[in-house]
Amino acid sequence: MARKNNLVGIDVGTTQVRVIVGEPRPDGTISIIGLGLSPTEGMRKGAIIDLELTVEAIAAAAAEAERMCGFKIDSAYVGLQGLNTELVNNRSVVAVQSDDREIGAEDLERVIQAARVIALPLDREIVKVIPREFIVDGYDGIRDPVGMLGVRLEIDALIVTSPITSLRNLMRCVNRAGINVEGMVLLSLAGSEVALSSDEKELGVFFVDIGGGTTELAFFQQGKLNRLSAVPIGGAHITNDLALGLRTSFTAAENIKIEYGSAFATLASDETDIGISSVGSREQRQVSAKEVSRYMEPRVRELLQIIREEMNRMGWPELPPAGVVFSGGVSQMKGLLELASLVYESDRVRCAEHDFVGIQNPIYTNAAGLLYYVNRQQLLFYRQERSEGTFRKKTGLWQRIKDWFFEIVE
């Protein structure tokens, strides 16, 4: 049977679905006790195009994770892709209610609820309210106002909105795989939790997740998520170019890309020791890693340039002080950092590392981050409740916070 405090995270990506089960430890870290991965063809460019295939992939990944952890997964937190997701800034204000003017969790809840009141097109839904800062009687920059004294509590919040249909389809797929959705968390926000240091988030950093079908850019500064963007390009486009160049199948090109490919052709070996079979021919030919990389490099360059233009559009014609941190499957590509340094004329580029999570592959960064993100939010709110002497863990505030944190209208 599932232990009550275990957390489950699901990342439904364009190329694969990941399910991670974790057990929070008292020191705030999480032991990963279950892990499942299943390839999927139910998504394209970050959107579900085939419900059945997506449900099957979620169920298969969950079954693998269940075999490892030894219990049935009945609920999970689900990651939300950044493509088509929008961030809107909003501010709201409430009067502190208690007679002694001490700000309580209820005031916090009211001010966040008030921030949800924004004009939205009919086809969009609020997924989440992310507090950026609180302002108490005009003093700004406050991260946690509970317990402070004040008359007027203001919030500066980011409101995350997403198209209703894509959200509902994602929830429906998870539900049909027999799993309840406890909440939804932006994948970039989740991934940044384990991939970025607090110094980087403070100084200003781009977290760039290059997946199979999409690339998500999240900009953090002063410790907070500031901007979010996504482009519908990823590793699959590099594989496509390679398949065309080598005149081979997509599957063969995908394997060659992962095993021998480099983003930087100059760094690749010119020994002709890779056997490939061409489409329409039974004969095998031998190519070198350099030739493979020559087909890949222009596409990767183009992708890096598109990312750069997007950063520019987000207000950063120069790289921010802490530079760029890459994650997602493509961040494992050989030569990527070298090429990125060259294209961005900067050495402030690195790949996400999160050794302490126990799994190092960056395809798991977002799913592992989901668990850390949710765990930290829970700890924060439980601590606030305890400090108020009203510990209502099961029925009280956390449930309501979850409702407005992750609310989705059915």
Ligand SMILES: Nc1ncnc2c1ncn2[C@@H]1O[C@H](COP(=O)(O)OP(=O)(O)OP(=O)(O)O)[C@@H](O)[C@H]1O
């Ligand atoms: N060693 C490697 N070298 C190059 N590319 C790689 C490597 N390992 C994985 N990839 C690529 O990473 C991509 C998959 O990454 P990831 O699992 O992060 O994507 P996803 O989450 O399924 O998709 P998305 O985030 O776009 O929805 C594939 O295109 C794969 O070819």
Ligand SMILES: [Mg+2]
């Ligand atoms: Mg992904």
